[in-house]
Structures are given as C-alpha cells and as structure tokens.
Amino acid sequence: MTTRTDDLRSGVKQALLHNLIRIPLLLYVMTIIVPFVFMLINSFKSSREFYNNFWSLPSTFNFDNYLHAIETSGILHMFGNTVFIVLSALVLNILASSMIAYVIARSRSRVGEAMYKFFLFGMLTPGIVTLIPLFLIARTIGLFNTRAILILVYTGFEVPFAVYVFTSFYKTLPSVLEEAAYIDGASRYKTFWRVIFPLSMPGVITVGVFNFIEYWNDYLIAMTLISSDEKKTISLGVMRLQAANNVRTEWGQLFAVCVMVILPVLLIYIIFQRYLTSGMTAGAVKG
Amino acid sequence: MTTIGSGQNTAPASGGAGGKVRRSHAERSRRWFIFLFSVPALAFYFFFRFLPSIMGFAISLFNWKGVSLNMKFIGFDNYSRLFQDSVFYKALGNHFYIYLLNTAIVFVLAIALAVLITNSKLRERNFYRIMLFFPSVVPAVIVNVLWVSVYNPNIGMLNSLLGMLGIAGQNWIGDGAIVKNSLIFVMVWYSLGFYMVLFMAAVLNIPADLFEASRIDGAGTVRQTFSITIPLIWEQVRTALVFFIVTSCGVGFNVVFMLTKGGPSKASEILPSYMYLLSFGGQSKFGYAMSVAVMIMLITTFLALLLLRLTKRESHEI
Numbered sequence: 216m217t218t219r220t221d222d223l224r225s226g227v228k229q230a231l232l233h234n235l236i237r238i239p240l241l242l243y244v245m246t247i248i249v250p251f252v253f254m255l256i257n258s259f260k261s262s263r264e265f266y267n268n269f270w271s272l273p274s275t276f277n278f279d280n281y282l283h284a285i286e287t288s289g290i291l292h293m294f295g296n297t298v299f300i301v302l303s304a305l306v307l308n309i310l311a312s313s314m315i316a317y318v319i320a321r322s323r324s325r326v327g328e329a330m331y332k333f334f335l336f337g338m339l340t341p342g343i344v345t346l347i348p349l350f351l352i353a354r355t356i357g358l359f360n361t362r363a364i365l366i367l368v369y370t371g372f373e374v375p376f377a378v379y380v381f382t383s384f385y386k387t388l389p390s391v392l393e394e395a396a397y398i399d400g401a402s403r404y405k406t407f408w409r410v411i412f413p414l415s416m417p418g419v420i421t422v423g424v425f426n427f428i429e430y431w432n433d434y435l436i437a438m439t440l441i442s443s444d445e446k447k448t449i450s451l452g453v454m455r456l457q458a459a460n461n462v463r464t465e466w467g468q469l470f471a472v473c474v475m476v477i478l479p480v481l482l483i484y485i486i487f488q489r490y491l492t493s494g495m496t497a498g499a500v501k502g
Numbered sequence: 503m504t505t506i507g508s509g510q511n512t513a514p515a516s517g518g519a520g521g522k523v524r525r526s527h528a529e530r531s532r533r534w535f536i537f538l539f540s541v542p543a544l545a546f547y548f549f550f551r552f553l554p555s556i557m558g559f560a561i562s563l564f565n566w567k568g569v570s571l572n573m574k575f576i577g578f579d580n581y582s583r584l585f586q587d588s589v590f591y592k593a594l595g596n597h598f599y600i601y602l603l604n605t606a607i608v609f610v611l612a613i614a615l616a617v618l619i620t621n622s623k624l625r626e627r628n629f630y631r632i633m634l635f636f637p638s639v640v641p642a643v644i645v646n647v648l649w650v651s652v653y654n655p656n657i658g659m660l661n662s663l664l665g666m667l668g669i670a671g672q673n674w675i676g677d678g679a680i681v682k683n684s685l686i687f688v689m690v691w692y693s694l695g696f697y698m699v700l701f702m703a704a705v706l707n708i709p710a711d712l713f714e715a716s717r718i719d720g721a722g723t724v725r726q727t728f729s730i731t732i733p734l735i736w737e738q739v740r741t742a743l744v745f746f747i748v749t750s751c752g753v754g755f756n757v758v759f760m761l762t763k764g765g766p767s768k769a770s771e772i773l774p775s776y777m778y779l780l781s782f783g784g785q786s787k788f789g790y791a792m793s794v795a796v797m798i799m800l801i802t803t804f805l806a807l808l809l810l811r812l813t814k815r816e817s818h819e820i
Contacts, residue, residue, distance in 0.1 A: 240619075244634070249659065250648045253659060254647075266657070269662070307542075314539040330540070337551045337555065338745070340748070340799065341749075341774075343752050344558055344799050345554035345555050345558070346778075346781075346782070347777075349550070350782075350788075351788075352554060368551075371550025375547065403532070403535045407539075428639050432639075432640070432642055434641070435752065438782075450641055453647065454760075457650070469647060470647075476643075476644060477640060480641065491635070
C-alpha cells in the first residue's frame with residue numbers, strides 16, 4: 216500500500232517537474248515557429264489583405280507574390296548563380312580537404328601535426344576581420360566581382376573544418392585496407408581514389424551538409440566581393456528587396472522570396488539533421 | 503598509425519644495393535604524393551583565409567580610400583586617431599555589453615537545457631532538439647527579415663501580441679534604451695539551439711554506470727548534475743566557448759547591420775558594424791577601418807583567453 220502511494224506521489228512529482236520544464240520550452244519554441252509560419256502565411260496575401268489583418272489565414276492561396284517576385288526581382292538568375300558557386304566550392308573543398316586530411320592522418324612525422332595547427336588558426340580568427348584584406352586581394356589579382364573569387368574564398372574558408380572532419384575519419388580507417396591495395400599493385404593515387412575516398416562518404420556528407428548551409432547562407436563575403444547584379448547570390452537578392460521594402464512596402468513579396476530562399480536549407484535540414492548532429496559530436500564546433 | 507605507402511616501402515627495403523636505389527625512388531614518389539595531395543588545400547587556405555587574417559595589421563598602417571590600389575604609409579596614425587574617436591569608445595562599450603551578455607545567456611541556458619532535457623526523459627525531447635537547432639541553419643538575411651517584421655512598431659507581431667494582452671508596445675529596435683537587449687535576444691535565439699544540441703551530445707556520452715554507481719551511493723538528481731554531468735562535459739564547454747566567441751563576432755554584425763545599422767544614434771553600434779561603416783558602408787576609410795578590425799581581433803583573443811582562464815578547473819577524464 217505504502218509503495219503504491221509512494222509510486223503515485225513520485226509519479227505526480229515527475230509529471231509536475233516535466234511540465235515545469237515543458238511549458239517554458241514550448242513558449243520558447245513558439246518564438247521559433249510563429250515567425251516562420253507568419254512569414255509563410257503572409258507570403259500568400261496581397262498587400263491589402265496583409266494590412267487588414269496580418270494574423271488571419273489568407274483568403275485564397277494565391278501565388279501572385281511568388282510569380283511577381285520571380286518575374287521582377289531576377290531571383291531565379293541569382294538562384295542559378297548561388298547553386299553554381301555553392302556546388303563548385305563544395306566539390307573543390309571536399310576534394311582538396313580529403314586529400315590533405317589523408318596525408319595528415321597517415322603521417323608519422325610532425326609535419327602532419329603542424330599542418331593541423333596551421334588550419335586551426337583559421338578557425339580561431341573572426342571571419343569579419345578578413346573582409347577588407349579579401350577586398351584588397353580580390354582587386355589585386357583582378358578577380359573582384361567574379362563568381363570565381365567567391366568560389367575560391369568559400370573553399371579557403373571551410374578547408375579547416377573539412378580537414379578536421381576528414382582527418383578524424385581517416386584515423387579510424389584501418390591501414391590494412393591500403394596494404395591490401397598495395398599488394399595488388401595499386402599506386403598510392405589509385406589506392407586513395409579507388410579505396411579510401413569511396414569509403415569516406417560519411418565524412419563527405421557531414422562536410423557537404425555543413426558547408427552547403429554555410430555557403431548558401433553567406434551574404435557577407437558575397438556583399439564584399441560582388442558588385443554587379445548579374446553575379447549576385449540569393450542572399451544579396453533578399454537584401455535588395457528588403458532595402459526596397461523600406462521605401463515601397465511589399466511584405467508579401469519579400470516573404471515569398473524568403474520562403475523560396477529558405478526551402479533548400481529546410482530540405483537539407485530535414486533530410487540530413489542526423490548528420491548535422493554527428494558532425495558536431497566529431498568535435499567540430501561551428502556556429 | 504602507418505606512413506603512407508608503408509606496404510610499398512617494406513618490400514624493396516629487404517633488397518641489396520639495387521634495393522637501396524629502389525627505396526630512394528620509392529621515397530621520392532612518396533614525397534611527391536604528399537606534396538601533390540597537400541598543395542591544393544594549403545593554397546586555398548593560405549591565400550583566401552590565412553593571408554587575409556594576418557595582413558590586416560599591415561593595411562591598418564596605411565591611408566587607403568579603397569577606390570584605387572593607391573595606399574599611403576602613415577605608421578600608427580590610424581591608431582592614434584582611433585584612441586581619440588568618441589564613436590569608437592561608444593562602440594567598444596556596446597561591444598562588451600552585447601557580447602558578454604550574449605555569451606553568458608547562451609552558455610548558461612544551453613548547459614541548463616541540455617542537462618534538463620536529457621535527464622528528464624521527456625518524450626518529446628527530439629522535437630525540442632530539432633526545433634531549437636533550426637534557427638542556426640536559417641540564412642542570416644532571412645533571420646533579419648523575420649525580426650525586422652517581428653519588432654516593427656506598427657505592423658510587428660510582438661507589439662500586436664502584447665496589445666492583445668493589454669500591454670503597451672515598444673519601439674524595440676528604435677528606442678536607444680532597449681535596442682541592445684532586443685538585439686541580444688535575436689543573437690541568443692540564433693545560437694542557443696546549436697550549443698544546446700552540442701552539449702546534449704556531450705551529456706549522452708557520459709557512461710551510464712557512473713550515474714548508477716552514484717545512485718547506489720545515495721546521490722540525488724541535483725547532486726548528480728553538479729558532481730557528475732557538469733564536471734564531465736566541462737572541457738567540451740570550454741572548447742565550445744572559444745569557438746563561440748570567435749563566431750559570434752559575425753552573428754552580432756549580422757544582427758546590428760541589418761536590424762539597426764548601429765542606430766538609433768549609435769546606441770547599438772559595435773566594433774564590427776563600425777568597421778563596416780568606416781569602409782564599405784560609405785566612408786571609404788579602409789586603413790582606418792582596418793585598425794578597428796585589429797582591435798576586434800585583439801579583443802576576441804583577449805576575451806577567449808580570459809574566459810578560458812576563468813572557467814579553468816580540475817579536468818575530469820572519463
């Protein structure tokens with residue numbers, strides 16, 4: 216009898232405790248969900264409907280804002296630019312970083328460790344202080360306002376993180392694999408590309424997902440190094456619309472563009488969120 | 503660990519004189535391999551990440567308008583001007599206020615939530631993990647569009663909600679007295695989930711038998727939290743702290759640059775936004791702006807080292 220009341224009491228206590236944690240957490244989660252839902256709902260409303268009542272559901276789901284934004288803001292072209300730049304930088308970074316990470320992971324000398332520390336420096340300097348020097352470098356080598364400079368800078372920026380992930384991955388691979396390949400007469404190059412690299416898919420996905428988000432979300436480097444409209448990335452497009460919004464307020468259209476820009480990131484997040492967490496527990500901290 | 507190509511090296515090493523020649527050949531090809539595989543990453547990193555990080559100090563010794571590549575060497579003039587610049591001191595004060603408060607709030611909440619959510623065994627804890635992490639993957643420009651609209655005094659969500667509750671609205675980012683706190687909220691909102699998830703993983707890595715053993719010894723949940731959980735994740739917290747201080751520089755800039763541009767009347771100006779205003783933001787004093795950037799580097803390093811020292815305690819190895 217006493218144990219049952221004890222159980223009951225501890226059950227009630229537990230439930231109370233859970234709600235004590237749950238209620239503030241749910242309130243906080245609302246500050247995340249509500250703005251995004253608000254953005255989505257209002258992206259379907261006309262300006263008049265928005266100003267009438269911005270809490271209401273749209274009377275009809277019309278895609279006018281989306282169509283209008285696509286026609287007038289050049290957003291599709293910027294989408295294309297961004298996809299091209301992001302994918303190029305991703306491929307370059309994954310190839311270059313996995314190669315050097317293999318060297319570092321298999322090196323017995325101090326060179327590997329020294330390279331590792333050299334890369335760590337890059338992760339410990341705030342990116343923002345590099346803007347003016349990057350501007351100078353880009354102009355000096357004649358690549359200012361080109362897509363190429365963005366690809367190069369994006370690659371350079373994320374090399375440390377990628378090397379970090381790949382190195383810790385290669386250290387877990389047993390060297391028996393390579394020895395077997397050597398006995399079969401494969402060269403080092405062949406061994407890496409045919410045996411080691413294909414095994415590094417978990418690393419490729421972790422680096423790919425993190426860097427995709429990083430590159431897709433960047434506006435700061437793009438804003439510094441790109442000046443002409445036809446080379447702008449998607450984030451710069453949003454900024455231009457937002458600036459226009461201060462003058463001629465069209466929240467619906469601005470929200471519609473935001474929804475389009477966020478969609479790829481949202482998809483990646485939903486599909487790969489497991490890898491995001493595992494990439495972080497690999498010891499790689501970024502924010 | 504093996505050296506690259508150890509399998510290849512062992513075979514010819516057993517030969518006689520001919521073997522020696524072959525080994526040096528193998529050694530040469532090994533070095534070529536290391537060289538070819540290291541150069542691309544080193545080059546990308548050196549020219550577009552490392553070099554820009556260290557050449558800033560040199561630029562700060564010049565007078566440079568940014569229009570052409572003409573630069574005039576002026577020694578430490580930019581710095582002596584900087585130390586007499588009242589806006590710089592204003593930005594410096596705001597900088598410390600915003601970043602220290604942001605760091606304290608994010609870390610206290612992230613650790614507390616990570617411990618609470620993992621230990622409480624709430625059924626929906628995965629839901630919190632996914633929701634709270636989400637803001638940190640959203641493009642910065644969109645975070646800012648959202649919060650400009652939330653904080654808008656006339657058609658903003660926040661004032662409208664407060665109005666329903668009968669509370670008078672505020673001019674959240676237009677009132678100098680509260681603008682810094684409004685911005686800190688956005689910064690916390692953006693970073694908290696990322697660090698919470700990081701610490702949740704650390705808490706989950708603690709071996710369960712430690713808790714079991716302490717329970718047998720009569721330790722309650724609170725005691726366990728402070729004697730086992732927090733000491734065992736502490737080193738990870740300190741590493742995260744260093745990265746947070748470095749990366750939050752950019753987060754603060756995003757928020758200030760797009761929500762307030764440092765206003766009203768410099769009430770939310772911080773060093774990164776002041777640096778931008780002085781250079782690309784229209785004033786075209788790139789050398790001078792770079793001296794502000796050097797101060798950002800110094801302060802960031804100083805804060806990181808200071809906090810590392812303050813959080814130092816006996817390390818606990820599992």
